[in-house]
Amino acid sequence: xxxxxxxxxxxxxxxxxxxxxxxxxxxxxxxxxxxxxxxxxxxxxxxxxxxxxxxxxxxxxxxxxxxxxxxxxxxxxxxxxxxxxxxxxxxxxxxxxxxxxxxxxxxxxxxxxxxxxxxxxxxxxxxxxxxxxxxxxxxxxxxxxxxxxxxxxxxxxxxxxxxxxxxxxxxxxxxxxxxxxxxxxxxxxxxxx
Numbered sequence: 001x002x003x004x005x006x007x008x009x010x011x012x013x014x015x016x017x018x019x020x021x022x023x024x025x026x027x028x029x030x031x032x033x034x035x036x037x038x039x040x041x042x043x044x045x046x047x048x049x050x051x052x053x054x055x056x057x058x059x060x061x062x063x064x065x066x067x068x069x070x071x072x073x074x075x076x077x078x079x080x081x082x083x084x085x086x087x088x089x090x091x092x093x094x095x096x097x098x099x100x101x102x103x104x105x106x107x108x109x110x111x112x113x114x115x116x117x118x119x120x121x122x123x124x125x126x127x128x129x130x131x132x133x134x135x136x137x138x139x140x141x142x143x144x145x146x147x148x149x150x151x152x153x154x155x156x157x158x159x160x161x162x163x164x165x166x167x168x169x170x171x172x173x174x175x176x177x178x179x180x181x182x183x184x185x186x187x188x189x190x191x192x193x
Contacts, residue, residue, distance in 0.1 A: 007156050008074075010101070011038050013164065014045065014064055015077035015173025018084050019185040026051055029084035030185065031059065034177040035069045039166060041176060043069055049084045052123055056087040061097045075160065076102045079174045080110070081133060081148065086119060088129040091136050091150055101151030103160060107169060109139050109146045144169050 012035075019030040033045030045063045049056045064076060076095075081104055082088045095102045115133065119126035139146035142154065143161040152160070164171035170178075182189040 007153065007159055009163065010075040010160050012072040013075045013077055013173050014069065014073055015079070015171060015177045016060060017079040017174060017177040017181050018049070019181040021051065021084070030181070031083055032177045032181040033063055034173045034180060036164070036173045039164065039172055044180060049087045051087070052085040053087045054125060056083045057090040057094050060089065060094055065098050073100055076100050077171055077173050078102065078104045079178065080104065080106050081136060086123045086129060088132045090132050091148065095150045101149070103152065103157055104148040105171060105174060106139060106146045
């Protein structure tokens, strides 16, 4: 007798991305969160994190957990594990503090060795940040993208990607956060997520 495993669906999602910044920029970088109900944009969150700093996890917790949308959110989407250069998100801590699953999405698998070298050789506090990257593990290919996940199964992650990606490869909350971030920073949105 076959058993059917029940999978949760996630209709209330926030996707975060950072705003573009010049290569030599130091200091804070704006970040944007696009809050979705299904495929409808419900709201926008914004904050700031330090370029190559250590406050991304704290800021994401503040934005998602302290917003008027907090009571309805079911999932956090991230465009990669770091914001504003190498401000690496502690994904397990984000998951624990918000009590929400977290799905990290990338169009391509990152070059882990290049990331490791950059963190350990050029970034203050790089060894702690590399430990966060290693703790989360390798990105896995799933539904046409690469993901890292905590708090949701592989089947649930596939369901989220398919349900929130009407065009292209990137889930709509991340695509829209990227477009808003580019538009408010440079005056117009452009480029692929």
